[in-house]
Amino acid sequence: MGIYLSTPKTDKFSEDGENKRIRYGLSSMQGWRATMEDAHAVIPNLDDFTSFFGVYDGHGGKVVAKFCAKYLHTQVLKNEAASPGDLGAAVRKAFLRMDEMMRGQRGWRELAVVGDKMHKFTGMIEGLIWSPRGGDSKGHEDDWAFEEGPHSDFSGPTSGSTACVAIMRKNQLLVANAGDSRCVISRKGHAYNLSRDHKPVLEIERERILKAGGFIHAGRVNGTLNLARAIGDMEFKQNKFLAAEKQIVTANPDITVVDLCEDDDFFVLACDGVW
Structure with missing residues (x-):
């Protein structure tokens, strides 16, 4: 999908860091795409015991990937605070919550702000006009209140993004994946898949x-999308009689949990492509 350049853009953005538990490094490159559609999130101290890493491979545009990089980990914390002790359930809710948050006036505005310059300006203006007014705005971001406005009936973006996140808590690693970005762990020098x-x-x-009313042509959902799970892509999620997990395309992630041990060297999160 998307427009390609005549020559790839090979400038790389790289950084590294560490805390008491882990050392990390990351790198991203635009390549042949006309725009950079991928995003990542690195939060080494999500809480006192937890590190969060996420890779988001956008398709049809960059806004959903950037939205996920900005908000998905915050929803993990919020959901876990509401139901402590079940990190897997908190992560699953966070994936599905992304689709809910990108709908309506507030969703349109937030996507506009992370989009191109013209829409960013429009989104900021609409934010000033249509944001709910209140005496105490603390916690408003998490409340995600309904906003009246010209895009109140916005059903969500037609572009989408994969999401593959790895959450390291004490001696456990939880991997959640929707799409075809991957997580692989090196154990005793051998690579083991932690995602599918x-x-x-x-x-x-x-x-x-097929049960949701879609079809597969040339290996693509309804002949267009080569992924069966993704965040966004709301045109495939319009059946009001089906739960989010049962739509033609779903953001519902597969979740894998492994106990880390001395044999583990490192794990890798990356978009599809060369491995």
């Missing part, structure tokens, strides 16, 4: 797609 690509041809994906 969600392609439409997989039987479990194909069954859900």
